[in-house]
Amino acid sequence: MAWRSLFSRLQRSSGSSPAEEKKLPASTPTPSFDASQRTHASSPKPSSPNLTTPPTTAKFVARDVSVFYGAKRALNKISLNIGRNEVTALIGPSGCGKSTFLRCLNRMNDTIDICRMEGLIQLDGENIYDRAIDAVQLRARVGMVFQKPNPFPKSIYDNIVYGPRIHGMAHHREDLDRIVEDSLARAGLWAEVKDRLREPGTGLSGGQQQRLCIARAIAVQPEVILMDEPCSALDPIATAHIEELIDELRENYTIVVVTHNMQQAARVSQKTAFFHLGEMVECRDTGEIFTNPRDERTLGYVTGRYG
């Protein structure tokens, strides 16, 4: 592991900011890239005139992010801003790299041996792949909910308090109880499980399990929640629950959600990014993507011609 991170660090430092600056205009002519989105992004470059504009709504700034699995390129120079307290949906056909991009945002790809990442990702203006950033600490700030509900084979209570416990956020019984109630309430699960907190989390229904996982992610008080197809294993009613929940959580959290379901993207997100074959084709307000896509590929996808 040490070897790998050293390797990727070397790669990052070789392509550090001056080089990026030069690359930046070069990537602008990419026909698919939305220029308006670009200008309103806070730029990470120190020399950029945009520095004066406060880091407005962008929570995450990704520049020229490429990811390789071994020799295979999974993502090709993705540049994207993710707005603060917004829901950003990543859509696209299978294998287009949207999940890979999502996993770059909390460095979950670090755990895959053959995975290598180039480019820059900033969280609140801080390079998350910097050597000073601990991936473990980062993941406490950027929580994640997975495609398949994956509660620990422990009680509901223990599922929730696991994160706060390992981060030393609470030591007293009352604090933990409060966190459990608070997280479950925010995930809309408290009323259903408050009488059986000691029962195994794996005994809940699929939709409840997924909300438990969301509650577990909330319990460590992250700034961002990444959701990787959170509803793909759920029925329509459970999906509706989760979607409502995502909308409510938007107030306090920045949310990035990967979905195959375009209606879902349209319902829950404010911004939508369309990925195709490892490229980001376009990223704009959700309404515009679905009603007035600029790229032909986006049009084809959202109208159901392929994908």
Added chain:
Amino acid sequence: MAAIGLALSMLVLLLGSIAIKGYSGFWETQIKLDIVFDAAIIDPTGTRAPETLRQADYQALVRKALQTRFPGVSTREHKRQLIEMISTSGADALRHAVRADSSLIGKREAFWLAARSDIDQLAKGKQSRTAPEADRRVSDQQIAWLDQLNNDGALRQAFNVTLFVSGDSREPEQAGIGGGIIGSMLTLIITLALALPIGIAAAVYLEEFAKKGRFTNLIEVNINNLAAVPSIVFGLLGLAVFLDVFGMPRSAPLVGGVVLALMTLPTIIIAARSAIKATPPSIREAALGLGASPLQVVTHHVLPLSLPGILTGAIIGMSRALGETAPLLLIGMVAFVVDIPKSVFDPATVMPVQIFMWSRSAESAFVERTSAAILILLALLVAMNGLAVVLRRKFERRW
């Protein structure tokens, strides 16, 4: 079906023949004698000093009791034959009784004393009474005495406690597997204490932390090969390294345990790796996604979930170690050890080696003891495997 039937019948045949041969080994023939605890023999000065009581000639008490029982015996040869009916452990039993309760001195008390193994075999019907006297180990006169005792109700078959609590002996009726059981336990404790933590640590490293590459492949191939190395090779290693280079004590459970740990390690590593591999990746991702460090992921989630599998592998490895003979022969655990070992540094032997040694003994009484010891060993193995099943059931979590 036919194959299963054949295998089952073989198993039944094996267990059946051992059980039939070994069953009588759990019983010993005892002879009732009226012992007079003559103060003149035991403690002529009347001090009751422990040292005096310990060194007194208890064999003389047995001899006197026998002579009272069979008053007509006069020839030197017959006197010898008479005293040879009772095991020399009889005197030890009397010494034990007197040292525990010195008020016995001067009294007359009936005692059941173990018979000599030849008498024992004859009483159990394991030796022919009809063969010519020269071909028998029991004389006609002894047979007559035995029948007389039997008629008087002074002969009985009692449960053979000696077999479980004693160490080895040249006299079959005094030989027990107790030393082997303790030796096996001490050896297995060392084996478990070494092999389990090292095995789990190695498996965790290989599965969770090591970067997959040529080096880990090489290690993997070697571990799999080590699991298939004949066990006697580990014994040679123990002889060359632990005894010759490090100068560790010969015949000691410590060395035996280390050698068996080396032998068991690959088994435990392989079992632990597959158990760790079987934990769902989604649990790892869930923990990592919450900001758990890789070490926390392993200690909080992966190990608890894979514990049943690891324990099963460990216990199966342990039962293999319990049944192992060959490597221990080379490090000297095949010695004739009478004393029951008290620490891992004492000379000791283990159960399978004890069985091996008994199987080579000339006395026919060792045949049933060998089979009885095999039954004890098998019972321990079954108990250990049962424990593995129980532990797996107990720790298994479903989701």
